[in-house]
Amino acid sequence: MKEYSNRIPPDTLSALTNYLEQKHQENTTFSFHQDNKEFLNQLRIIFKDIPEIVDSLKEDSYIVTRKVNKANSKVAFCPHFDNYSSTILIPLKVPDSKFNGDIILWENARKTPSNVISHMISKLYFQNKIATKKLVKMFNEGKNFTRHSVKPGSFVQFDGFVGLHFNLNVDSGERMSLLIHNDKKFANTFIVKMIEKYSQYSVKPK
Ligand SMILES: [Fe+2]
Numbered sequence: 001m002k003e004y005s006n007r008i009p010p011d012t013l014s015a016l017t018n019y020l021e022q023k024h025q026e027n028t029t030f031s032f033h034q035d036n037k038e039f040l041n042q043l044r045i046i047f048k049d050i051p052e053i054v055d056s057l058k059e060d061s062y063i064v065t066r067k068v069n070k071a072n073s074k075v076a077f078c079p080h081f082d083n084y085s086s087t088i089l090i091p092l093k094v095p096d097s098k099f100n101g102d103i104i105l106w107e108n109a110r111k112t113p114s115n116v117i118s119h120m121i122s123k124l125y126f127q128n129k130i131a132t133k134k135l136v137k138m139f140n141e142g143k144n145f146t147r148h149s150v151k152p153g154s155f156v157q158f159d160g161f162v163g164l165h166f167n168l169n170v171d172s173g174e175r176m177s178l179l180i181h182n183d184k185k186f187a188n189t190f191i192v193k194m195i196e197k198y199s200q201y202s203v204k205p206k
Contacts, residue, residue: 095173
């Protein structure tokens, strides 16, 4: 994981937070902003002085805002691999408590899968109820996983395609983050398209 410390000035951070608050769909944990040119352009303006972020804002980036509080903190402790090999995580609000939604990462937990079938098989191997229990226990025992406490103003970039990762829950206040995913693997396969549709559906309020 690569950390960029104190790179976002306070006025940029507040402009960004205000804009994303407006664009985040109410009462949802995740809002998805891909294929939205106006949104992309606005982010390019806000981040104009931060090349590492501007360079990652592409037409086909998968951009998500995530807003979590104690009540909707259920999407925590779910270790998974992404379909993307680059993720930029920009925290906007982080509660001042032990369980503040921090990201937990096991870097290079798997080798780069050579095809979509091996990608799926290792996803199934790591992303099921039994594996989740074991992995969370592993984290609690201080094995393999590292907690990354990234403060607003800083951001990180990591490979969530081979790095197994999850978030802590939020036990007070609110956490808000912007996530920019790039380099989608096996992008044109039916199965990856279905996974993406299903994961968007599964976090929708019902
Ligand atoms: Fe992820």
